[in-house]
Amino acid sequence: MSAPKLLLVEDDTALAELVEYRFRGEGYDVRTTDDGDEALLLAAEDTPDLVLLDWMIGGTSGIEVCRRLRRSKATAHVPIIILTARSDEDDRVRGLETGADDYVTKPFSPRELIARVGAVLRRVRPALAGETITVGDLALDPTAHRVMRRGQPIKIGPTEFRLLRHFMEHPGRVFSRGQLLDAVWGSGSDIELRTVDVHIRRLRQAIAIPGAADPGRTVRSAGYALEAV
Amino acid sequence: MSAPKLLLVEDDTALAELVEYRFRGEGYDVRTTDDGDEALLLAAEDTPDLVLLDWMIGGTSGIEVCRRLRRSKATAHVPIIILTARSDEDDRVRGLETGADDYVTKPFSPRELIARVGAVLRRVRPALAGETITVGDLALDPTAHRVMRRGQPIKIGPTEFRLLRHFMEHPGRVFSRGQLLDAVWGSGSDIELRTVDVHIRRLRQAIAIPGAADPGRTVRSAGYALEAV
DNA sequence: GACAAATGTTACGCTGTCGTGACGTGCTTC
DNA sequence: GAAGCACGTCACGACAGCGTAACATTTGTC
The missing domain is CATH 1.10.10.10 (Winged helix-like DNA-binding domain superfamily/Winged helix DNA-binding domain)
Structure with a gap:
């Protein structure tokens, strides 16, 4: 319970591995999937503290995953950070409308992502950021x-x-x-x-x-x- | 085993000698090469505790060395600090994406570099930063x-x-x-x-x-x- | 003040967790 | 191959912590 649990939904395997590796190094507990439906299953099974969600994935689309995470009671308040290759303004608006908490455009540095995740967690649940x-x-x-x-x-x-x-x-x-x-x-x-x-x-x-x-x-x-x- | 082992990959001979000299003075065990391929060999031969990697080197490029160090099982978790003359943001992002742990832009003071190395080692493996x-x-x-x-x-x-x-x-x-x-x-x-x-x-x-x-x-x-x- | 509702407090049995000793196995050392 | 050592597993007893009911007290309402 002490390590913040992240759920990473990303179909770019190389990027997923990188992110997972870096976050593990920061003391996070990371689970990864490249499939939207599986993401929903994993989230239902063991509610994560934050979801990193790629916008373009197989299975269910990012926006749909986002919506359904919000609809489920257990995950309704779990913060979501959208990862996307497109800096398209429409996507940004739609993502935030669907209930995402932050929005990071690729390419990003792991450090930047770590900082954003930290910021969101600090805001939502101070205890998870590792502070007293x-x-x-x-x-x-x-x-x-x-x-x-x-x-x-x-x-x-x-x-x-x-x-x-x-x-x-x-x-x-x-x-x-x-x-x-x-x-x-x-x-x-x-x-x-x-x-x-x-x-x-x-x-x-x-x-x-x-x-x-x-x-x-x-x-x-x-x-x-x-x-x- | 008591002295932390550094692998320095730098093709500016004067700078390499300076860095090596200063780190030896701090009790580190330093091996130096100016070639990317040789760096990979040396790393495979005797896993270092930290790699100092110049971004612009002959042989294999810095980014490639970084990537291949990560890919090899023995060196997958060895922290890497990138040294570069350019403060270019693209390089920074690419370096961190490739899995570097820190990033020092030239010109730097040896003291600063020593501090950074100490910080990274302390974070990754506390036991290596000091003797006990x-x-x-x-x-x-x-x-x-x-x-x-x-x-x-x-x-x-x-x-x-x-x-x-x-x-x-x-x-x-x-x-x-x-x-x-x-x-x-x-x-x-x-x-x-x-x-x-x-x-x-x-x-x-x-x-x-x-x-x-x-x-x-x-x-x-x-x-x-x-x-x- | 009388009454009811909400909350405070206590005691008790039960369950899961933990500490501990014992045992069997594989590995190294001589 | 004998002896010693480190390891993983199991079984059992002890007990802390839990949930509940029952009783006591406070608070609000008329």
């Missing part, structure tokens, strides 16, 4: 699986960790119990809504420090949020 | 295949050595069993995940010293990490 997230006096390091508050290490279980991480990635935002179940437990989970309460309680207890206010906020009949104290 | 890696009270000498803790030599098997080395190259970071299998056993290995546990256990047992805390950390349902004490 900080909200108020809380600090969470995703790669080290570690939480600190005011310099003190916090002992925390796996579920509470994921829960806190989700809150810290969207500070201040209120999530309903259902949304939290989807985000933290996974969308297919069959868990009682009230179970969330218990983990919220455990999380609050774990991060409680005498003399520090509880950054947790309960919004009655709406859900929970993390307050940036 | 140190984390907390643990010291690992990759060249001598030796591990010390608080001055005491630690007896350790080959697998445990690679395991520890991997942890020490990424201190604090949590690795899943699968990631450790990939990194330590090789990505093609067909080994049980639980086998990792046993080697973790053996490693812990080996580096245990009465009165010293175990720097190993188990992150339940996530993996293992080395505590950066």
